Amino acid sequence: VCPPGVLxxxxxxxxxxxxxxxxxxxxxxxxxxxxxxxxSNNKIQxxxxxxxxxxxxxxxxxxxxxxxxxxxxxxxxxxxxLENNRACRGVIIxxxxxxxxxxxxxxxxxxxKSVEHYAEFWRAVQELWLRxxxxxxxxxxxxxxxxxxxxxxxxxxxxxxxMAENPKFSIGLNEAQLGIVAPFWFxxxxxxxxxxxxxxxxxxxxxxxxxxxxxxxxLVDELVPEEKLMEKAAxxxxxxxxxPDHARQLTKTMMRKALLDRLVAHREEDINNFITFIxxxxxxxxxxxxxxxxxxxxx
Amino acid sequence: VCPPGVLxxxxxxxxxxxxxxxxxxxxxxxxxxxxxxxxSNNKIQxxxxxxxxxxxxxxxxxxxxxxxxxxxxxxxxxxxxLENNRACRGVIIxxxxxxxxxxxxxxxxxxxKSVEHYAEFWRAVQELWLRxxxxxxxxxxxxxxxxxxxxxxxxxxxxxxxMAENPKFSIGLNEAQLGIVAPFWFxxxxxxxxxxxxxxxxxxxxxxxxxxxxxxxxLVDELVPEEKLMEKAAxxxxxxxxxPDHARQLTKTMMRKALLDRLVAHREEDINNFITFIxxxxxxxxxxxxxxxxxxxxx
Amino acid sequence: VCPPGVLxxxxxxxxxxxxxxxxxxxxxxxxxxxxxxxxSNNKIQxxxxxxxxxxxxxxxxxxxxxxxxxxxxxxxxxxxxLENNRACRGVIIxxxxxxxxxxxxxxxxxxxKSVEHYAEFWRAVQELWLRxxxxxxxxxxxxxxxxxxxxxxxxxxxxxxxMAENPKFSIGLNEAQLGIVAPFWFxxxxxxxxxxxxxxxxxxxxxxxxxxxxxxxxLVDELVPEEKLMEKAAxxxxxxxxxPDHARQLTKTMMRKALLDRLVAHREEDINNFITFIxxxxxxxxxxxxxxxxxxxxx
Numbered sequence: 001v002c003p004p005g006v007l008x009x010x011x012x013x014x015x016x017x018x019x020x021x022x023x024x025x026x027x028x029x030x031x032x033x034x035x036x037x038x039x040s041n042n043k044i045q046x047x048x049x050x051x052x053x054x055x056x057x058x059x060x061x062x063x064x065x066x067x068x069x070x071x072x073x074x075x076x077x078x079x080x081x082l083e084n085n086r087a088c089r090g091v092i093i094x095x096x097x098x099x100x101x102x103x104x105x106x107x108x109x110x111x112x113k114s115v116e117h118y119a120e121f122w123r124a125v126q127e128l129w130l131r132x133x134x135x136x137x138x139x140x141x142x143x144x145x146x147x148x149x150x151x152x153x154x155x156x157x158x159x160x161x162x163m164a165e166n167p168k169f170s171i172g173l174n175e176a177q178l179g180i181v182a183p184f185w186f187x188x189x190x191x192x193x194x195x196x197x198x199x200x201x202x203x204x205x206x207x208x209x210x211x212x213x214x215x216x217x218x219l220v221d222e223l224v225p226e227e228k229l230m231e232k233a234a235x236x237x238x239x240x241x242x243x244p245d246h247a248r249q250l251t252k253t254m255m256r257k258a259l260l261d262r263l264v265a266h267r268e269e270d271i272n273n274f275i276t277f278i279x280x281x282x283x284x285x286x287x288x289x290x291x292x293x294x295x296x297x298x299x
Numbered sequence: 300v301c302p303p304g305v306l307x308x309x310x311x312x313x314x315x316x317x318x319x320x321x322x323x324x325x326x327x328x329x330x331x332x333x334x335x336x337x338x339s340n341n342k343i344q345x346x347x348x349x350x351x352x353x354x355x356x357x358x359x360x361x362x363x364x365x366x367x368x369x370x371x372x373x374x375x376x377x378x379x380x381l382e383n384n385r386a387c388r389g390v391i392i393x394x395x396x397x398x399x400x401x402x403x404x405x406x407x408x409x410x411x412k413s414v415e416h417y418a419e420f421w422r423a424v425q426e427l428w429l430r431x432x433x434x435x436x437x438x439x440x441x442x443x444x445x446x447x448x449x450x451x452x453x454x455x456x457x458x459x460x461x462m463a464e465n466p467k468f469s470i471g472l473n474e475a476q477l478g479i480v481a482p483f484w485f486x487x488x489x490x491x492x493x494x495x496x497x498x499x500x501x502x503x504x505x506x507x508x509x510x511x512x513x514x515x516x517x518l519v520d521e522l523v524p525e526e527k528l529m530e531k532a533a534x535x536x537x538x539x540x541x542x543p544d545h546a547r548q549l550t551k552t553m554m555r556k557a558l559l560d561r562l563v564a565h566r567e568e569d570i571n572n573f574i575t576f577i578x579x580x581x582x583x584x585x586x587x588x589x590x591x592x593x594x595x596x597x598x
Numbered sequence: 599v600c601p602p603g604v605l606x607x608x609x610x611x612x613x614x615x616x617x618x619x620x621x622x623x624x625x626x627x628x629x630x631x632x633x634x635x636x637x638s639n640n641k642i643q644x645x646x647x648x649x650x651x652x653x654x655x656x657x658x659x660x661x662x663x664x665x666x667x668x669x670x671x672x673x674x675x676x677x678x679x680l681e682n683n684r685a686c687r688g689v690i691i692x693x694x695x696x697x698x699x700x701x702x703x704x705x706x707x708x709x710x711k712s713v714e715h716y717a718e719f720w721r722a723v724q725e726l727w728l729r730x731x732x733x734x735x736x737x738x739x740x741x742x743x744x745x746x747x748x749x750x751x752x753x754x755x756x757x758x759x760x761m762a763e764n765p766k767f768s769i770g771l772n773e774a775q776l777g778i779v780a781p782f783w784f785x786x787x788x789x790x791x792x793x794x795x796x797x798x799x800x801x802x803x804x805x806x807x808x809x810x811x812x813x814x815x816x817l818v819d820e821l822v823p824e825e826k827l828m829e830k831a832a833x834x835x836x837x838x839x840x841x842p843d844h845a846r847q848l849t850k851t852m853m854r855k856a857l858l859d860r861l862v863a864h865r866e867e868d869i870n871n872f873i874t875f876i877x878x879x880x881x882x883x884x885x886x887x888x889x890x891x892x893x894x895x896x897x
Binding site for chain 2: 175176177178179180181182184187195196197199200201203204205206282286
Binding site for chain 1: 801
């Protein structure tokens, strides 16, 4: 499936290694094969340290790093670039916005828009998860702020989660609080981290956990003082990169392939479910009320 | 699938929302639509507080609330009535008999009876579980006494389990102690609460756990002093009811549908397995011995 | 499926109770039906105490009880003999070599050999696991030394694991450290013991855990001082044997059958995967380097 001559760059995510063409086109003729050291976009800043093979990915979309269609697209493209860059073996994901890792899916993308827009948005959410959960790179979430709903999903999809121990920062899949339902693959990802019982209870209550409680439940792997977060993330990354890539990647695929395959097999159905659900007037109303509440709280 | 005009009452359990006709007939003409406040039956007392939307269901079948065919039938019908009552959003299940929540399946129903009786009995056990595990209502078990075998299954099928912290009260799926085997859906329900390893060990040893140990394993969610049990159950219920019903119900279905579907798909096979197993002379003998032992212990 | 006249001896492992002929031929005419009290082989010493029904199986293949083809074959045959011996209800598995339980699969069997040899070796690994994980007997691992990789799998396949509390003894599926990948049924067995999250992290890092950490993760069930290990193993065995065999065996089958079936269904494919992987020059090279390192460390 890889065009001749670009094999070294051809490293699609684990979930479609066999089935799909390489996710990005080969570099244009004349461009050097060794790619970007740093690329800044609108919403995410990416820096690759080629000596260590570790990229730092920082969300910088104030006020709350919400996962808009634009943000998700940039996120997927950034991951894809790194995935295809032989010099990059791992990514640390963190936030450049104080007190917030990511607030999750952007509600304005789900409110008062066309069916076509909902479909495009949801496909972008799926794409991001497929790419992140199925990444061949080592992915470490350095959670330096609150991380509800889709923000929590981003963290859950990494290989390892380190959180600032500040009890004011909370994390969880709190969709139910907004009257909406996490899709099955959010749920599956969650169950694989915290087990069925905690997920069942937590998803129904839309629980957000302060960092210490999140750690107790296994939702995050480690807590450190906020000022030590990046140092710790780098140390954990070094530990994971000490292993041979090939064996680690095959092992990761073995652990995650069933879930990735499940979404790939039901992708259109999942989009239709989302559209049907989100188009309901009762759901639209409850999202509008939630946005009103957010606005009032801010002012 | 709902006859016109009765839609508001039509709320089948989650596991057959799409596939089956509403579980109860519409109310007879002339009867008021707003249903029962309290209905007392032979073996279970039910009281609905319409202001909170919470029903209290109390097992009152001395000496040990054993799950006889009659008890199971009444239990299923009571759940069905509440499920179809728009005023009811949650049920607290507890016992009116001191020191015992429920002793589990009534052994006399499994001893020296006809094949037809075994089939009817087992179908009633299945029906109760399908209805309770798949309930759209919030279900809280307030476990105020011991709860072996089928009694434990009732508790495991609820959304949340609070137990009196008395270490003399024990709970567990102890079928193996009697020489019998918990069916696959008891096992599946158990695994979803405590995980595979604890279930594997516990089911093989037929372990009964004192309340503190049960709490440590996650078999129950919380322990409180016995005199605070109902107060705590009401508080937990209020917390669950603070969430929008629709999102919570869809989430519950997402978590439990696979298990419910599995029994629905293998229901007749499961009945036949039960009949074959229970009809063996060796099993009959060991159940008779167990009943003898219970009688002696009593006198 | 059992030839007439030998029914009492006919007890195939749980995973093929229905489908296959009895795993061993009936005893030759003229031989007494009550078999071996003790049989010593080259690499494993087996002693059966007929009064308790408990066999002691001791690995005695210095220096490190590595699972060579010869060892695996002897191990499978020993289990088969005990399985078919009505006098035997349980096995305690331990090591006669100080400080090591088993070092896992013998790397020399995977290095520089023919494809036919790899196939034969891998089939023997599968056979051992099918027999041990699916055993109808109660199996207790008394882990009196380190137990990496395949040694850990042997322990994980038992019903209960007791480990000497010496923190110098470590245990884990550390295949990734050697640049190789644990097959899916190692992974499944591991997930069923420690859950998905711990397995995912642990397998990717190839983690070896000192005994106390292994206990904390649930990888072993209990720690005891080394001098109490055998006493404790006997006590645990007695506790498991207090249950009626039939119910316990059916329960064990219910818990483990899905995994056993999965390997049985993909056995040839799994062998081919192993051969393809192990035949790669990069893998061969990394195994040779590992062996060099072991040799140097020794001298």
